[in-house]
Amino acid sequence: METVIRIVIIYLVIVAGLRILGKREFGQLSPAELVTLLIIPEIVSPALVRDDPSLTNAIVGTTTLFSLVFVVSLLMHHVRPLEKVVSSSPTLLASDGRFLAENMNKERISPEEIYTEMRKIGVYELAQVRWVVLESDGKISVIARPGADRHTDDDSPNSAGGA
Numbered sequence: 527m528e529t530v531i532r533i534v535i536i537y538l539v540i541v542a543g544l545r546i547l548g549k550r551e552f553g554q555l556s557p558a559e560l561v562t563l564l565i566i567p568e569i570v571s572p573a574l575v576r577d578d579p580s581l582t583n584a585i586v587g588t589t590t591l592f593s594l595v596f597v598v599s600l601l602m603h604h605v606r607p608l609e610k611v612v613s614s615s616p617t618l619l620a621s622d623g624r625f626l627a628e629n630m631n632k633e634r635i636s637p638e639e640i641y642t643e644m645r646k647i648g649v650y651e652l653a654q655v656r657w658v659v660l661e662s663d664g665k666i667s668v669i670a671r672p673g674a675d676r677h678t679d680d681d682s683p684n685s686a687g688g689a
Contacts (some may be wrong), residue, residue, distance in 0.1 A: 529574065536570045539585050543592035562591050581607035613662050614650060623671075633660050638659050 566588055573584035602609040617629050619640060630636070640658050645667040649655060657669040
């Protein structure tokens with residue numbers, strides 16, 4: 527029964543910490559934040575398996591990590607130079623219908639990954655693309671040329687009803 531109580535207490539501390547961090551933290555974790563959150567099981571494990579007889583170390587360790595993530599997030603929001611150091615900047619992967627091979631190689635992005643993102647917005651030819659950007663959060667944005675002929679999924683070359 528003591529194990530169940532320990533798990534409930536640790537669970538409540540982690541849920542409270544995640545709620546305090548806010549919604550942004552869930553959708554856009556930086557690599558440092560993700561690693562920090564992955565460390566939590568190592569911190570709480572001894573308290574759950576009774577290697578550490580008190581819950582205090584687990585709670586202090588977990589709240590310290592959440593506090594660090596929160597403080598770094600606040601500092602990055604208010605101190606722009608720090609944001610540039612901690613976060614990556616967007617990278618242009620294609621411009622005016624041409625791949626930028628050097629940037630793609632540096633970021634380890636294949637043409638097929640770009641074509642996949644193009645298809646999601648209904649663009650099937652690289653010539654229809656003005657820019658492709660690898661965003662700071664790791665997502666790929668495709669900006670079509672003005673007037674690019676976009677197709678719906680029903681119009682795609684690979685669909686049964688397509689042209």
